[in-house]
Amino acid sequence: MGSGIFKSVKYVLNCIVDMVFCGMENCILCGFTCGDSLLCSQCKEQLKINYLKYPLKDKEETFKCYSLGFYSYSIKKLVLALKYEKNFYAGKVIGEYIVDFIKSDLKEDIDIMTFVPSSSEAMKKRGFNQCEVICKTVSVNADIPYKGLLKKIKTTKDQIGLSTEERWENIKDSFICINTESIKGKNILLIDDVVTTGATAFYCASTLKKFGANEVYILTVAKSRV
Ligand SMILES: [Zn+2]
Missing domain, CATH: 3.40.50.2020 (Rossmann fold)
Structure with missing residues (x-):
């Protein structure tokens, strides 16, 4: 029972981490992958x-x-x-x-x-x-x-x-x-x-x-x- 709750909490936490950090890998304007920058090189150029x-x-x-x-x-x-x-x-x-x-x-x-x-x-x-x-x-x-x-x-x-x-x-x-x-x-x-x-x-x-x-x-x- 206890370990079930622990697993659920861990799962939710991992989802939150994924949501936060996966977004960081995509350009905030066009969505293309851009490493650790908020803008991809094409959007930066523009x-x-x-x-x-x-x-x-x-x-x-x-x-x-x-x-x-x-x-x-x-x-x-x-x-x-x-x-x-x-x-x-x-x-x-x-x-x-x-x-x-x-x-x-x-x-x-x-x-x-x-x-x-x-x-x-x-x-x-x-x-x-x-x-x-x-x-x-x-x-x-x-x-x-x-x-x-x-x-x-x-x-x-x-x-x-x-x-x-x-x-x-x-x-x-x-x-x-x-x-x-x-x-x-x-x-x-x-x-x-x-x-x-x-x-x-x-x-x-x-x-x-x-x-x-x-x-x-x-x-x-x-x-x-x-
Ligand atoms: Zn872009």
Whole structure:
């Protein structure tokens, strides 16, 4: 009897170990075997990381914005896998590439990192904020502290289908700062997943400046060509 239970427990444990470690041998994007890496060589090749640097601005303010690459190929697949399939390995891969960028190319002094907040409806629906997941991974591996510094206070229309002007108007005045003691006089790196018009990242950065940030830099996984 006792040994029967022991065998059953052992069987279940082995199944769990198989589930965890077999997954590690397959590419998280295409499923092909790829050894101990999370991406196979073909998906890695299709990442097209090229560290974009561009300004995000309105008439009065300009922010420096960086992206790992354009929103296409494997970068797009990684973002979608994290956001819609809760594939946190995708978040890990994205985080690693951002850490590489910070260590090799980001020359700015950063005191603290933060992320574009989700609306409470999106949090309820998805259960997590993909920008926070990325920010957390980067924080641990780049040894830069992070904190939630922004809150979305306005329910906005879905940006899809809106013109550029409508998108900017739609998102204006949507954010306020929280944990304000961590903002004043600080150089802040704001993490976002995809920049399209840039309105969301711009107004987040602008809100942080209004609450006393010294400088705000924006780092996004991808830049959409739309
Ligand atoms: Zn692959």
